[in-house]
Amino acid sequence: xxxxxxxxxxxxxxxxxxxxxxxxxxxxxxxxxxxxxxxxxxxxxxxxxxxxxxxxxxxxxxxxxxxxxxxxxxxxxxxxxxxxxxxxxxxxxxxxxxxxxxxxxxxxxxxxxxxxxxxxxxxxxxxxxxxxxxxxxxxxxxxxxxxxxxxxxxxxxxxxxxxxxxxxxxxxxxxxxxxxxxxxxxxxxxxxxxxx
Amino acid sequence: xxxxxxxxxxxxxxxxxxxxxxxxxxxxxxxxxxxxxxxxxxxxxxxxxxxxxxxxxxxxxxxxxxxxxxxxxxxxxxxxxxxxxxxxxxxxxxxxxxxxxxxxxxxxxxxxxxxxxxxxxxxxxxxxxxxxxxxxxxxxxxxxxxxxxxxxxxxxxxxxxxxxxxxxxxxxxxxxxxxxxxxxxxxxxxxxxxxx
DNA sequence: ATTATTCTGAAACGATCGCTACAGAATAAT
DNA sequence: ATTATTCTGTAGCGATCGTTTCAGAATAAT
Numbered sequence: 001x002x003x004x005x006x007x008x009x010x011x012x013x014x015x016x017x018x019x020x021x022x023x024x025x026x027x028x029x030x031x032x033x034x035x036x037x038x039x040x041x042x043x044x045x046x047x048x049x050x051x052x053x054x055x056x057x058x059x060x061x062x063x064x065x066x067x068x069x070x071x072x073x074x075x076x077x078x079x080x081x082x083x084x085x086x087x088x089x090x091x092x093x094x095x096x097x098x099x100x101x102x103x104x105x106x107x108x109x110x111x112x113x114x115x116x117x118x119x120x121x122x123x124x125x126x127x128x129x130x131x132x133x134x135x136x137x138x139x140x141x142x143x144x145x146x147x148x149x150x151x152x153x154x155x156x157x158x159x160x161x162x163x164x165x166x167x168x169x170x171x172x173x174x175x176x177x178x179x180x181x182x183x184x185x186x187x188x189x190x191x192x193x194x195x196x
Numbered sequence: 197x198x199x200x201x202x203x204x205x206x207x208x209x210x211x212x213x214x215x216x217x218x219x220x221x222x223x224x225x226x227x228x229x230x231x232x233x234x235x236x237x238x239x240x241x242x243x244x245x246x247x248x249x250x251x252x253x254x255x256x257x258x259x260x261x262x263x264x265x266x267x268x269x270x271x272x273x274x275x276x277x278x279x280x281x282x283x284x285x286x287x288x289x290x291x292x293x294x295x296x297x298x299x300x301x302x303x304x305x306x307x308x309x310x311x312x313x314x315x316x317x318x319x320x321x322x323x324x325x326x327x328x329x330x331x332x333x334x335x336x337x338x339x340x341x342x343x344x345x346x347x348x349x350x351x352x353x354x355x356x357x358x359x360x361x362x363x364x365x366x367x368x369x370x371x372x373x374x375x376x377x378x379x380x381x382x383x384x385x386x387x388x389x390x391x392x
Numbered sequence: 393a394t395t396a397t398t399c400t401g402a403a404a405c406g407a408t409c410g411c412t413a414c415a416g417a418a419t420a421a422t
Numbered sequence: 423a424t425t426a427t428t429c430t431g432t433a434g435c436g437a438t439c440g441t442t443t444c445a446g447a448a449t450a451a452t
Contacts, residue, residue: 003429006429046430050411111366115297164360167360191387235400
């Protein structure tokens, strides 16, 4: 019973992600969002709750599609050390060809909404923790395999790599050139040593 | 001739800095700002132009008082290598005891306003460039003095240190603990080597 | 003391904000 | 075909946004 939705909820959510991503939370009005999603505001509220709930859903969708997908794919296809290198290379590649300088929704949100909303702050912290966990897993595995020297422990080095990724994302948002982003990453990669 | 201002323009600007710093540009309403500055909105517009101009002035004041002051002070008192170490230590110290998790106004702005306002974007890029220039000067001087090995060139390593600082600032904004921030910096400092 | 100029507090401007009410359209079950 | 339920477009709610207006207070120069 009842009328069916005339739009695809997931496609519309993707449009919301793009809107929040490009403009940020505060600067994305519900009218902006509804227009980008191709629906009326009544449908938006009916389907997603309110603006904040829509943002939480958009954040989760972004994390699944952009971060978790990347980590899972890279871990499946590369040895630990190469996984770290590939991850950084992808971040740089994505950031370098980012005409609108959207950067990373998670990082953008971390400095914007997350600081005014405790629950969203916890979400962002958890998402960033997943990135660090990836680095840590990879570093520990690489050390076991003898791919890296293991002079610096994985807990510390994983935090360093997370910091480097965040730094790259910030600089990318300011429209930095690829060469600069590569320079940020290069010394971190050098820490992995020259072992294959 | 004419009536005198009943408030101190610099003190009021400091209050505006705090407001923008804690809440961001969009989330700081003119009423918020005026109240924090202890003046009416008419005085605000009379003295500073409009909200955007006030923000530009606040950004400049923050850069002068927080960034340039720190760089000048540290460069005057420390040898190059120690200058880099001290700079990072101060950033971590500041970030660790930051009850409101305000982070860094420049970084916060980089991801917020700067992406929607080309002129402010250029300002932020220039300010971040000053931080990198400090690292580059220090690295080159340290290499000349034999304080660091100079295996990695200063241009690349200065970008890395800038990235690390930005990463620390992002994590600090999410309320990260001091231990995590130290872990981000530690491997970068290790790159400087153990030379005195 | 008068004049010219600037500053200030209060009020309000039109625009936009997030959000909702509501009538009608669309569908599933009867 | 009728009924029950849900969705959608429109229109508009009260609140707040950035900004301006304006009368009056304060000061410097005459």
